[in-house]
Amino acid sequence: MNDTRERNHHKAGLSRRDFLRTSGAAAATAAALAEAPPALAEEAPAKIVAKAIGPEPIKLTLDVNDAAMTTHVEPRVTLLDALRNYLDVTGCKRVCDRGTCGACTVMVDGKPIYSCTMLALEAEGKKIKTAESLIDGGKLDAVPAAFAKHDAQQCGFCTPGFVVAMRAAFDKNPNATPAEIEEALSGNICRCGTYQQMRDAIAALCKNQRKGD
Amino acid sequence: MATSWPKKRRLIGSKIQRLDGPAKAAGKAKYSYDINRKGMLHAVLLRSPHAHAKIKSLDSGDAEKMPGVKAVYAIKKAGDELFWAGEEILALAADNEEHALDAVRAVKIEYIVLPHLVKEEDALKNDPQTVSAMGGKRNNVQPAMEAASGGFEKGMADAAVTVEGSYGVPTVCHQCLESHGLVAEWGADGGLTVWASTQAVTGTAVALAQYFSGKYKLDLPANKVKCITHYMGGGFGSKFGPDIQGLVAAELARQAQAPVKLMLDRASEITAGGCRPSAYGKVRVGAAKDGKVTAYEVDCYGTAGTQASATVTFNALPYVYPFEYKRKHTRIRTNAQVQRAMRAPNHPQNCALTEFILDDLAAKLGMDPMQLRLKNLPQNDLEKAKTAPHSLDALKNTIYTREIEIAAALSKWKDKWHPPGKTAGVVKHGIGMALHTWGGQATPQRNECTVIITADGSVTARTSTQDLGTGQRTVTALITAEILGLEPEQIALQFGESPNGASSGSGGSTTIPSQAPATLRAATAARDELFAKIAPKLESKAEDLSIEHGKVVNRSKGKSWSWKDACSRLGDEQVKATGFWTIGESLKPENKDVSSSGVGGVQIAEVMVDTETGVVRCTQIVAVQDCGLVVNPLTCESQVAGGVIMGLNYALFEERIMDRVTGRQVNPDMEFYKLGGIEDMPKIIVHLHDMPERGVIGVGEPPVISTHAAIGNAIFNAIGARVPHTPFTPERVLAALAAKGGNK
Numbered sequence: 001m002n003d004t005r006e007r008n009h010h011k012a013g014l015s016r017r018d019f020l021r022t023s024g025a026a027a028a029t030a031a032a033l034a035e036a037p038p039a040l041a042e043e044a045p046a047k048i049v050a051k052a053i054g055p056e057p058i059k060l061t062l063d064v065n066d067a068a069m070t071t072h073v074e075p076r077v078t079l080l081d082a083l084r085n086y087l088d089v090t091g092c093k094r095v096c097d098r099g100t101c102g103a104c105t106v107m108v109d110g111k112p113i114y115s116c117t118m119l120a121l122e123a124e125g126k127k128i129k130t131a132e133s134l135i136d137g138g139k140l141d142a143v144p145a146a147f148a149k150h151d152a153q154q155c156g157f158c159t160p161g162f163v164v165a166m167r168a169a170f171d172k173n174p175n176a177t178p179a180e181i182e183e184a185l186s187g188n189i190c191r192c193g194t195y196q197q198m199r200d201a202i203a204a205l206c207k208n209q210r211k212g213d
Numbered sequence: 214m215a216t217s218w219p220k221k222r223r224l225i226g227s228k229i230q231r232l233d234g235p236a237k238a239a240g241k242a243k244y245s246y247d248i249n250r251k252g253m254l255h256a257v258l259l260r261s262p263h264a265h266a267k268i269k270s271l272d273s274g275d276a277e278k279m280p281g282v283k284a285v286y287a288i289k290k291a292g293d294e295l296f297w298a299g300e301e302i303l304a305l306a307a308d309n310e311e312h313a314l315d316a317v318r319a320v321k322i323e324y325i326v327l328p329h330l331v332k333e334e335d336a337l338k339n340d341p342q343t344v345s346a347m348g349g350k351r352n353n354v355q356p357a358m359e360a361a362s363g364g365f366e367k368g369m370a371d372a373a374v375t376v377e378g379s380y381g382v383p384t385v386c387h388q389c390l391e392s393h394g395l396v397a398e399w400g401a402d403g404g405l406t407v408w409a410s411t412q413a414v415t416g417t418a419v420a421l422a423q424y425f426s427g428k429y430k431l432d433l434p435a436n437k438v439k440c441i442t443h444y445m446g447g448g449f450g451s452k453f454g455p456d457i458q459g460l461v462a463a464e465l466a467r468q469a470q471a472p473v474k475l476m477l478d479r480a481s482e483i484t485a486g487g488c489r490p491s492a493y494g495k496v497r498v499g500a501a502k503d504g505k506v507t508a509y510e511v512d513c514y515g516t517a518g519t520q521a522s523a524t525v526t527f528n529a530l531p532y533v534y535p536f537e538y539k540r541k542h543t544r545i546r547t548n549a550q551v552q553r554a555m556r557a558p559n560h561p562q563n564c565a566l567t568e569f570i571l572d573d574l575a576a577k578l579g580m581d582p583m584q585l586r587l588k589n590l591p592q593n594d595l596e597k598a599k600t601a602p603h604s605l606d607a608l609k610n611t612i613y614t615r616e617i618e619i620a621a622a623l624s625k626w627k628d629k630w631h632p633p634g635k636t637a638g639v640v641k642h643g644i645g646m647a648l649h650t651w652g653g654q655a656t657p658q659r660n661e662c663t664v665i666i667t668a669d670g671s672v673t674a675r676t677s678t679q680d681l682g683t684g685q686r687t688v689t690a691l692i693t694a695e696i697l698g699l700e701p702e703q704i705a706l707q708f709g710e711s712p713n714g715a716s717s718g719s720g721g722s723t724t725i726p727s728q729a730p731a732t733l734r735a736a737t738a739a740r741d742e743l744f745a746k747i748a749p750k751l752e753s754k755a756e757d758l759s760i761e762h763g764k765v766v767n768r769s770k771g772k773s774w775s776w777k778d779a780c781s782r783l784g785d786e787q788v789k790a791t792g793f794w795t796i797g798e799s800l801k802p803e804n805k806d807v808s809s810s811g812v813g814g815v816q817i818a819e820v821m822v823d824t825e826t827g828v829v830r831c832t833q834i835v836a837v838q839d840c841g842l843v844v845n846p847l848t849c850e851s852q853v854a855g856g857v858i859m860g861l862n863y864a865l866f867e868e869r870i871m872d873r874v875t876g877r878q879v880n881p882d883m884e885f886y887k888l889g890g891i892e893d894m895p896k897i898i899v900h901l902h903d904m905p906e907r908g909v910i911g912v913g914e915p916p917v918i919s920t921h922a923a924i925g926n927a928i929f930n931a932i933g934a935r936v937p938h939t940p941f942t943p944e945r946v947l948a949a950l951a952a953k954g955g956n957k
Contacts, residue, residue, distance in 0.1 A: 074311050085255070085310060090247035091240020093446070095390045096479050100883040103390060131240030140235050148234030151851045155682030156237030157390040157446030163238050185891050189883060191390050191447050192682055193858025195894040197851055 060120055064089055065133040073120050080104045082120035083130065091131035091160045095189075102188030105161040106130045112168035114187075131160030134167060142208070143167045146201035154192035162188045162198065166205075174209050178202045215803035216734055218842060218908070223762060224695040226905070228847035232687045232701060233444070233680070242444045245410040246476050248396045254283050254306040256465050256475035257313040258458060259320055260485070261295040261302060264329035264548035264876025265343050268293050268302070272321040276305060279319050281312030284468035286461055294327075296345055296519045297548045298877040299484035301457050306465040306473045329548040331871040333491060333516050336545045344519055344546040353546050355521045360528075361539040368508030368537035372499025376574045381493030381938045382565050382921070384516065384869040386483045386886060387555055391446020393456055393486045394476030397463040404437040405463060409455065410476075412448040413718030414440045414679045418711035420454045421463060440711040442679045449859075450554035451487030453718050480881040488869060489555035490517040490524035492562035493938070496570045498536070504578055504585040509536035511566055514543040517552035524552070525566065526559040532567035533613075533648045535591045548876055554720060556856070557651055557914035561863060561921060565939070568647040568922035572929050576633045582926065583626060583646060587617060603907045605650070605811025613648060616815040616837040616902055620646070623898055624817040624835040634933015634953075639825055643931025646817045647922035653722035653840065653911030654810030655796045660727040661714035664693055664739040666788040670777035672697060673705040674735070677713035678728050683913055684848030685724055689732050691845060696736035698760040698776065714791065722911025726808035727794055729844060729909045733807070734792025742788045743780070750782040799908075806908040814838045814915045816857065818923035819895070822931040824950060827943030831861055831895040831924055838899070838916055841907035853899045853916040860920020861895070862888050865940050 054075035061070045062079075064087060071086040080097075083089040083106070092115050095103035099117040106115045107129040134141035140148070144163050153159040162185060169176055169184035176184070181202045190198075218225065236242040273285050285305040289295070295302070303320060307313040330336040330343045330353060342351035369375070395409035405425070411417045418440040426433040445452070455463070462475035477486055494513025500506045509531045515524030521544050530540045571589075575582035591609040598607035605612070621627065629644045636642060665673040674693045680686040690704040707713055717727055740760060748755040751774065753767040760766070765779035799808045819833040838853050866887035872879045880886040921939050928946065929935050934953035936945050 076311065081310065084247070085249070088249050090243065090249075093244075093390070094246065095392075096883040098479070098882065098884075101390070131238070135235065135239035135241060140239060144235060144238035147238040148230060151231055151234070151847050153231070153234065153237055153682070154684075154851060154855055155390070155445060155447045156233075156242060157244060159238050160240035163240075182891050187890075189390075189888050189890060191388055191449075191859075191888065193855030194851065195858060195889075195891045196854040196897045196899075198891060199894075 058121065060124060062087070062120065062123055062128055063126065064128045065130060075119065075121055077120050078116050079106070079118040079120045079123045079128070080115035083115065089130055089132065093157055093161065095157070100189070101158070102165060103158050103161040105164045105188065107164060107168050110168065110171060112165045131163050134163060141167065142205060143170065146205050150197050150200040150204065152194050152197040152201045154194055158188060158190045162190070170205065170209065176206065178206050181206065216730060216807050218733065218807065219695065222695065224691045224701065225844055226846065229687055229691050229701055229845050231684055231848060232690055232706070237444070244391050244444045244446050245395055245408040245442065246391050246446065248408040248474070250396060250398055250472035253396065253472040253474055254308060254465070254469055255310040255313045256304050256306040256462055256473050257310070257317045258301050258461070258475070258481065259303040259317050260481065261298055261300040263295060263324055263326050264298045264331055265327040266295050266324040267327060268295065269323040269325050270321070271303070273303060273305070275321060276316045276319040279312065279316035281308035282316045283307060283471065284465040286464045286468065288457065288461065294345070297550055299481065299550060304461040304465060304475065306469055329876040331547050331549055331876045332873055333493065333514060333545050333547065335873065336516065336547045337514060337543070343548055347521060355544040355546070358523065358527050358542045359540070362537045364537040365508050365539045369499045369510070372507045373502045374577055375497060375499045376570060376577050377495065377497045378570050378573050378935060379493070379495050379937050380565055380569045382491060382562055382863065383939065384491045385489045385863060385867040386869055387449045387451040387487040387553065388483060388886065388888065389447035389449065389451060389486060392477040392479065392482035393452060393458060394474070395455065395459050395462055396472060396474045397466040398472035399466055399470070403432065404439065405433065406439045406441065407455070407459065407463065408441045409459060410445055410452060411440070411442055411454070412445070412452045412679060412681060412720060413454060414442050414677050414709055415711045415716050416453060416718045417455050417459070421459070424460055425463065436712065438711070442709040445679055445681045448681055448719070449556045450558060450720060453720060479883065483881040483886060484878050485550050487553035487555065488518070488550060490522065490552040491515040492524045492566060494566050496566055498570050498574055500574055500578065502578065504575065504580050504588045506534065506536050506574070506589050508538070510539045512541040513566060514545055515562065516545045516547045516549070518549040519546055520551040521546055522552060524559065525562045529563050530566060532560070532563040533591070533650055534567065534589050549871065556859065556917045560649060560651065560918045561860070564647060564649055564919050564922045565925070568919065569925055569935065572645060572926040573935060579632070581630055583617065583621060583630070586646070586648065587614065590614065603806055603809060605813070609813065612813040612839055612902070613815065616813055616839065619900055619902065620815045620817045620835050620837045623900060624819070624833070626817060629819070630930070633930050640821050640823050641931040642819065642821055643927040643929070644817065644819045645923050645926025645928070645930050646815065647919035647926060649814045649915055649918035651722060651812050651915035651918070652810045653726060653812055653915070655727040655730070655794055655799050655808050656717040656723045657796050658717035659715040659793050659795055660717055660731045661791055661793045662689065662728065662731040662735040663714060663789065663791040664735040666739055666743055666780060668781055668783040668785070668787065670780040671705060672699060672703060673707060674732065675707040675713045676716060676728065677709070677711050678716040678724060679709045679719055681719055683724065683852060684845055685728060687848060688725060688729055688844050692729055692732045693736045696733065696740055696760070698762050698764065715793070722913040722915070725844065725911050726799070726909045730794040730799070730807045731792045734794065735790050738790035738792060739788050742790050746786055746788065747779055747782040751779070806906060808909045809841060809907050810910060812839050812910055812912070812915050814919065816919045816923040818920065818927045820924060820927040820931055822928055822946060824932060827946035829865060829928055829941050829946060831865065833896045833898070834861070834920065834923070835898045836900070836916055837902055838912060839902040839904055840912035841910035842905040843901050843903050844909060846901060849901055849912060850899045852912050853901070854897045856914070856916025857897050857920050858889070858894065860917045861924065863939055864921035864924035865889065868940050
């Protein structure tokens with residue numbers, strides 16, 4: 001991958017590290033700092049003069065479901081909003097928008113994260129996978145297929161978040177027990193009440209995984 | 214022509230997978246929230262931070278100059294009074310959401326803050342007139358509703374024992390995961406298209422047409438407004454019509470001449486997107502020594518926010534049981550959002566105000582509460598049985614008795630029930646039960662479905678009705694496929710778009726009893742039209758033709774043609790037939806037992822209560838539910854289990870908490886407004902008590918009603934102390950134990 005070097009050469013592009021040096025913390029994204037904060041500057045080479053970024057939009061290229069997607073967003077825009085509002089990738093849903101409900105779960109470099117709690121520019125250079133990556137033409141990944149087969153969804157608005165979290169849990173441990181999968185889903189909330197059917201899906205998936213050993 | 218369900222059923226009654234399952238699970242289904250139109254603006258609402266205030270000044274001049282702002286629409290003006298925190302004041306649309314949020318912060322507004330009351334007990338005691346005038350007067354407390362049956366006084370006087378208690382349930386919020394809102398776009402022809410998160414596709418289109426044609430004298434008949442709802446992320450009774458945010462989004466779109474998306478943020482969804490009203494009351498029952506209740510008395514109150522609605526179903530108190538009664542209900546207006554219908558409106562409140570005290574009574578009598586319930590069940594109405602043998606009135610005793618038997622066997626009640634609080638140890642087991650009822654009949658409004666067959670054998674079923682996640686889409690396909698001898702996947706669906714024909718809103722569990730018969734009629738008429746058109750080409754008489762799985766058959770000639778082959782005889786013709794249904798149709802003698810009304814339902818809950826921490830864990834719920842003819846047992850079971858889970862959330866987690874000082878809700882979020890996760894869930898055993906002879910009845914609402922009462926009674930059985938109010942939090946469990954004198 002050539003992305004890191006290219007991004008750092010780009011006028012408005014910043015690595016996550018540069019970004020942190022500049023703004024100090026995710027909460028201070030809009031702050032225009034002329035110099036790096038002292039505490040962080042200690043580890044920085046002396047000559048680097050940190051660039052202020054924002055509040056104007058910056059060019060951003062994200063690797064979403066194996067496709068490079070480019071847009072312009074303000075630095076304060078979350079990964080969730082960049083995906084949904086700027087890139088029309090809407091499998092991740094906005095529900096609580098503050099890291100409680102899990103409807104916005106996506107995989108970032110294979111780890112399930114709440115995309116509402118990550119800035120879009122923090123995700124640059126990482127591999128982002130949303131629920132849409134789990135269907136290829138008509139071929140459905142085993143996890144969403146089990147949700148469909150066992151009717152583990154009603155309105156379906158929370159479902160892609162659950163599906164991604166469960167896919168990530170099986171990727172991490174293909175021999176996970178149902179209890180371990182349930183634990184991995186404990187950061188997701190469903191309102192229609194599909195947990196009983198989700199358990200049926202989990203039982204079937206765990207059994208199939210064991211057979212596949 | 215008479216309508217009836219086919220006697221031999223290949224698909225109806227079988228577990229058929231949801232057709233939109235893969236699209237939803239893989240994030241491909243586009244909800245209203247997911248619609249992104251070219252050049253679309255994002256809108257944000259400014260809401261009142263005060264529970265009661267007057268707008269002193271309102272100036273959006275600076276906001277209009279903010280980057281990206283394209284339209285501003287003032288809902289309120291200086292001098293207007295605001296009656297709840299969250300009330301809508303102004304909306305604006307900008308090129309992106311970030312700009313819209315910045316701009317709304319630049320609106321200059323000054324308030325004259327006025328006194329408010331947000332707690333029922335405060336508003337009940339005081340009358341400082343914090344709410345708008347009603348009948349010329351500003352009153353928090355509305356005149357009480359009161360009624361009594363003729364035999365009440367004698368019943369209470371004759372009682373061998375009496376029991377009293379106070380019980381209640383708080384206001385809870387719908388908490389739809391897809392928030393309320395829509396995308397509005399005006400077309401070059403002057404028409405309006407909206408992608409709305411709604412339970413009423415046609416109703417939303419009609420309401421928008423009326424609003425705009427009335428306000429601006431536009432030529433905007435309902436057929437020039439198109440409402441699209443392909444997928445809907447939860448409504449539970451809170452999403453009928455465009456709402457204020459829908460009208461405002463369309464106003465902004467009109468002003469800016471660009472599509473506008475306005476979806477509520479989470480805090481707004483909770484504080485303004487709907488809530489179930491509270492109900493608290495004193496209840497007293499009298500009974501004979503054998504457990505037969507002789508009289509029931511309730512004096513209850515609740516708040517529906519600024520509105521003066523009843524918060525119980527007054528005429529259904531007592532609930533389910535036909536006791537002699539005296540009832541009183543006081544409606545309290547508070548400075549909070551107006552209630553909205555929530556999954557079986559007011560029935561959970563009625564259930565709590567009836568079912569809790571029955572277990573307290575059973576304990577006083579030393580009885581098994583299941584036996585006490587069996588003694589007090591309503592009787593079958595023998596007169597009704599003559600004219601309507603499949604009506605709930607005719608079958609009440611039969612249905613409840615049978616459902617209790619089934620639930621008792623599935624839960625092993627006889628082995629598990631013990632006298633309340635009479636088990637050793639710190640963590641105590643308890644088991645409890647409750648009953649419920651609901652209607653679920655077709656609507657008076659017309660519901661239509663159209664089935665189209667073309668010469669290549671393809672079949673389309675078209676309807677405007679919405680699938681809220683109930684599985685209605687799949688039901689439409691499977692009924693069409695049943696009649697035409699096909700598979701559900703072979704039916705192309707055109708769903709959830711207002712131009713597709715008449716339909717009613719999905720409320721009251723009315724969708725399947727309204728839509729399924731319309732589909733049955735459309736598919737049957739299409740089949741008959743197909744036979745009429747192709748019979749000459751098959752050298753058959755139309756009446757000799759019939760459908761078998763995948764083919765058209767002439768039995769008298771012993772000949773058959775594959776479906777495709779048969780349809781190809783249509784040549785350049787096509788078949789198109791529309792069926793409709795209403796409650797009126799269902800009541801015609803020739804259409805009996807196609808759809809009907811009235812269900813029972815029994816739930817038995819088990820809990821483990823930690824008497825040191827007060828933590829309640831629900832371990833199992835058995836839900837026995839009838840709903841007439843079960844069309845798709847897979848999605849029907851999902852509805853029942855989902856209702857149980859929502860009821861469990863009411864029991865253990867959900868409560869809107871209002872702050873007395875600021876008048877705002879302190880938990881308009883998902884971390885402090887709690888909903889259970891998968892690890893909080895009990896084992897749920899659903900038993901569908903199939904009664905196909907009754908026809909189709911809706912089931913969306915009934916399973917939610919009695920769960921919290923069953924859990925409350927299970928806690929009482931575990932610890933021998935009544936926790937009077939939901940949610941049954943550790944704090945409340947410990948308080949109940951302390952009041953009883955500890956874990957004895």
